[in-house]
Amino acid sequence: MIVTEPADVFDPRHYEACRRPVEIAETLPNWCYTSQAFYEREREHIFLKQWICAGHESRVATPGSFFTFDFVGVPMIVVRGKDDVVRALVNACRHRGGEVATGSGECAAFKCPYHAWTFALDGDLIGTPMFEESDVFRKADYGLTQVRLERWGGFLWINFDPHAESLFAYLGDLPGRVAAWKPEEMALASHKTYFVEANWKQYYENFSDPYHVPFVHRSSLSFKPVKRRQLHDPAIYRGNYVMHRAWFDGTRSVLPGEASFPEIPIPEEDRGTFYPWIYPTAGMGFAIDSLFCVQILPDGPERMRIERDFLVPKAYTELPDYEATLANYLKSQEVVQFEDVPILEMQQRSMHSPVYKTGRFATLDQLVHGCQNWILDRVLDPDPAREVTKQRHLRSVSIT
Ligand code: FES
Ligand SMILES: [Fe+2]
Incomplete structure (x- = not known):
């Protein structure tokens, strides 16, 4: 594959033309559509921070009904519990990461296919064959990870960010x-x-x-x-x-x-x-x-x-x-x-062309300019927390 992205892919200077008012703006550079690094930044700053529509509520109409899906590399389960509450659970066993459910359907509990650890529909760990609870291991600490889930319009929406505003405020x-x-x-x-x-x-x-x-x-x-x-x-x-x-x-x-x-x-x-x-x-x-x-x-x-x-x-x-x-x-x-x-x-x-040149927005597709800048606002904006984390990591590497 021909690589078209620059080494300094997040340098704001690459995007100055897209940042202009729409009448004189240019479209996003082509690597924004092919770059793994750009995608990873979108995942961190957009997909794992915003409200995501996960599907219609009728797909989990009765207690025990569930469906699974992969969202940007996170295996997920949406399930209606025996208490009639719909939850979004990360589909990764708290033993060593097996997927505890596949496809969709109805079940009474989720049993991991690897070593048969079993989880209730609300995510609680309820079975660990040949491995007893002890002073240093309590099942209650190892339930499936739960992700925020709220409803609107008959749809179920999830958010990986515990600090995000409510879905209602977001909409x-x-x-x-x-x-x-x-x-x-x-x-x-x-x-x-x-x-x-x-x-x-x-x-x-x-x-x-x-x-x-x-x-x-x-x-x-x-x-x-x-x-x-x-x-x-x-x-x-x-x-x-x-x-x-x-x-x-x-x-x-x-x-x-x-x-x-x-x-x-x-x-x-x-x-x-x-x-x-x-x-x-x-x-x-x-x-x-x-x-x-x-x-x-x-x-x-x-x-x-x-x-x-x-x-x-x-x-x-x-x-x-x-x-x-x-x-x-x-x-x-x-x-x-x-x-x-x-x-x-x-x-x-x-987008893979090594001689690709950016284009212009017409009157009737001017919303695309807004869409592209919405992405840039989140992908490029300096995040002080990120810098601190990065530097801390670098320092710890240099010490060890
Ligand atoms: S990974 Fe699930 S039981 Fe071992
Ligand atoms: Fe269309």
Whole structure:
């Protein structure tokens, strides 16, 4: 592989052009999409610090139901306990790190496949075969590590930072803005997983870029003429999200001529689709008839797993033609998704060019500039604690 990143990858001078006002700014350098070092910094300063959408609550509907996933190298379990509390647990045995659960399903306890240490659904260590408790070993000290979990909109959100603000504070005004959809009362109609061979930021940027829609989605989304658009204005929208909105008549969540679900009674000014991207990894689309939520699970700098959830008001699942109508929505999503994915992977390939030059932002993709600077704010900003840790480490190395 050709290495394009400089040795001083975090020197702010490399990013000065991206830091300018959008009219005269340039895009991020290509190594931001391929560099392991840049990705590691994103993991430390973004993924392990912010609220992450981990999935829909209905995936753990009953006590004992669980699902597992890997989030930026941390194996995780989300499980509903016998006490009906949903918890996020690190899927690493407190003996020597075995994964105590795989896939998803229902269970009464988690038993590690290595030496059979057993953990209750709340993470407590309850069994250590051929190894007794003693004065120096108490099971109570070796439960599975628990990560913060809070709920909003029917979704479960996790945060690895014990000092992070609450999810509700993090979301700002977003819950109020979409209250008319009653997202927490919606039914999960479809859950799909797929992989994209591209840096996670490609998806995040593409989501906030309505510029590509008439070209990439000319056979799908763009059959509905957009009457008006609104791009995020931080003076109006408060919270850790960036939004855009498109107003058009009816729905564009099915292909032209296909039957659709009834409209959700939302205020007149909300007709069309409202697209908030909740930093850093969750994108939602509040449409006139449905809701989707995309969750990105970055897998190194050049791959990501996508979890795509599609939701409708619960009452729709009782409609006589529910399955047939739902199929129209899922077909449309397949079309849209396979219009976007090849573009993201194509873009990723060009990030390896040793002669890559940065580009400019157009009026309609100016939110991408904000997205890129949001990353730089967190990746580049000096962190005094980090410097202290680094120096302490260096000193201890020199002493020993
Ligand atoms: S690593 Fe789990 S029981 Fe040994
Ligand atoms: Fe797209």
